Amino acid sequence: xxxxxxxxxxxxxxxxxxxxxxxxxxxxxxxxxxxxxxxxxxxxxxxxxxxxxxxxxxxxxxxxxxxxxxxxxxxxxxxxxxxxxxxxxxxxxxxxxxxxxxxxxxxxxxxxxxxxxxxxxxxxxxxxxxxxxxxxxxxxxxxxxxxxxxxxxxxxxxxxxxxxxxxxxxxxxxxxxxxxxxxxxxxxxxxxxxxxxxxxxxxxxxxxxxx
Numbered sequence: 001x002x003x004x005x006x007x008x009x010x011x012x013x014x015x016x017x018x019x020x021x022x023x024x025x026x027x028x029x030x031x032x033x034x035x036x037x038x039x040x041x042x043x044x045x046x047x048x049x050x051x052x053x054x055x056x057x058x059x060x061x062x063x064x065x066x067x068x069x070x071x072x073x074x075x076x077x078x079x080x081x082x083x084x085x086x087x088x089x090x091x092x093x094x095x096x097x098x099x100x101x102x103x104x105x106x107x108x109x110x111x112x113x114x115x116x117x118x119x120x121x122x123x124x125x126x127x128x129x130x131x132x133x134x135x136x137x138x139x140x141x142x143x144x145x146x147x148x149x150x151x152x153x154x155x156x157x158x159x160x161x162x163x164x165x166x167x168x169x170x171x172x173x174x175x176x177x178x179x180x181x182x183x184x185x186x187x188x189x190x191x192x193x194x195x196x197x198x199x200x201x202x203x204x205x206x207x208x209x210x211x
């Protein structure tokens with residue numbers, strides 16, 4: 001009797017073990033396709049090259065407002081090549097041959113900064129390039145600091161950059177460049193400050209080679 005009971009117990013344990021192994025095998029077979037499916041879905045969202053990164057970034061929502069955005073600041077605004085240009089015609093805001101700006105110029109730049117914040121709700125995420133332009137007259141004063149109009153126009157641009165930085169614009173999004181007298185207006189005017197406002201992600205300057 002004792003041997004029969006032991007045999008039954010052993011048979012029961014073996015049966016239970018076999019059933020457990022069969023159940024585990026079925027579970028693994030059902031689970032494996034799900035894991036592969038998740039991996040496939042995840043890989044489908046990952047960019048496969050730098051070109052895909054560019055496509056994904058260009059499809060992101062733009063931070064720029066519509067073309068008919070209202071401008072209540074000094075100067076004039078226009079949209080060109082996917083960016084907004086705010087042109088501030090120089091009203092003798094700089095001392096002759098100098099990058100030092102007088103109080104009228106400082107007030108104009110601060111007013112433009114406030115107008116940008118109003119016209120561009122997502123102004124903190126935008127790339128802002130300040131372009132300095134001079135006339136064709138050679139530099140007479142301060143030639144040790146500004147050997148030519150290239151250096152003078154660049155320094156004037158960075159004077160405006162510093163004012164924008166002081167007005168709260170993120171420094172990492174600000175840049176300056178000088179064009180001397182190389183880009184006159186249609187009427188021949190050259191002395192001006194141009195503030196170029198573009199989308200930092202989907203702007204025209206964002207291309208594959210910049211990644």
